Amino acid sequence: MIEFQHVFKSFGRGRNILADVNFGIAPGEFVFVSGPSGAGKSTLLKLVGGLEPASRGAVTVNGHRIDRLSARTLPYLRRTVGLILQDAHLLFDRNAFDNVMLPLAVLGLDRATAATRARAAMEKVGLRGKEDLSPIELSGGEQQRLAIARAIVGRPAILIADEPTANLDHDSAVHIMDVFRDFNQVGVTTLIASHDTALMARYARRTLRIDAGRFEDIAGVPGRVEGDRGGSMSASDANAPGRLDGSRGTP
Template identity: 50%
Template sequence: MIRFEQVSKRYPGGVESLADISFDIRPGELIVLRGHSGAGKSTLLKLIPALERPTAGRVLVNDQDVGRLPRSAIPYLRRSLGLVTQDSRLLYDRSVLANVLMPLVIAGLPGKEAKKRANAALDRVGLSGYERAMPITLSGGEQQRVAIARAIVNRPAILIADEPTAHLDADYADEIAALFRSFNEAGVTVIVATHSESLFAARTPRRLTLSHGRLQA
């Protein structure tokens, strides 16, 4: 499903974020990506949805070389992916429901079906009844749940999360980790970057560790 083949990423000025990275992720796996701050975790995750392009090597998603996709094809790639970032990146001038609806509106899904899917996604993350709430009135953990609902509303086969519990207290972090585990149990391929060694220990996921841009054995 996802393959990195000798991938490197260098930024202007010669800064090397990733060096000669190779690995495969099979459908239905739960992958925990570990590493110190600055190890290259965020860069690696951004290569999958073509938010960044590799300097060398290939990133394959469902046999597509995403680093060479034309700009016009990238939105179609991203419809098969769910993306969750450290900060929720919600639109605070729109309701919870409007935030979750956004990917479906962009995809052109009819209004009735879009609303049905958005409500189902909110129910899935435990926020049924919050449709009219404004994000600013929610706790940090609830805001992150809204972001997760937005990420899964397109029913993606792959869910990518970059430190989704970084700004949450321990109880909220456990709840968010449990959500990702439940998505994986339902067959979604889940890739999570995290500093926490304990959040996903119960599932004994496969772990990938980065150190200074290199994958550790």
């Protein structure tokens, strides 16, 4: 589903941030990207999301070589990837509901269908009742959940989040991670950058670690999350975020 083959990335004439990085992520995996500040976590996520090109090597997402997509076709691939970047880019002059509706505008859905989907997305991240508030009236954790709702409303096959729990207290951080866990449990491939080692240990998943140009692929402990409260969604959930391509093949 996501594959890096001999990927190098530098900016301008700078050092290699990523140097000969190789890994594959299968559909439905939940993977952390870790490493100290400035190591290249955001850069790796941006390569997957098609926001930055690799300097060398092949990045394949959903069966497509990102570097071979034209400016016209790249947006189609991007729609299969829900991105939650460090700066959430929420629109403060619109209410929370309209922020979630925004990505649906390009999908050509009628207003009623779009509104139903947006309400379902807000419900899944626990923001029901907050539809009419401006994002500025939401707490940091709620803003982060709004960003997640906006990322999942288009039903992406892949969810990518850059430090989604930064600046949140422990309980809010766990709540956010549980939201990701729930989406992952209904089949969404999930890639999360974090340097919160305690949080990553709690979730004990496969971790791609970048540190001073060195890349390590560390297997996590498979199985259920410690303290799992049980998912609030199930695969049979009619509104569950589905895979767009329906494929189950290897990356």
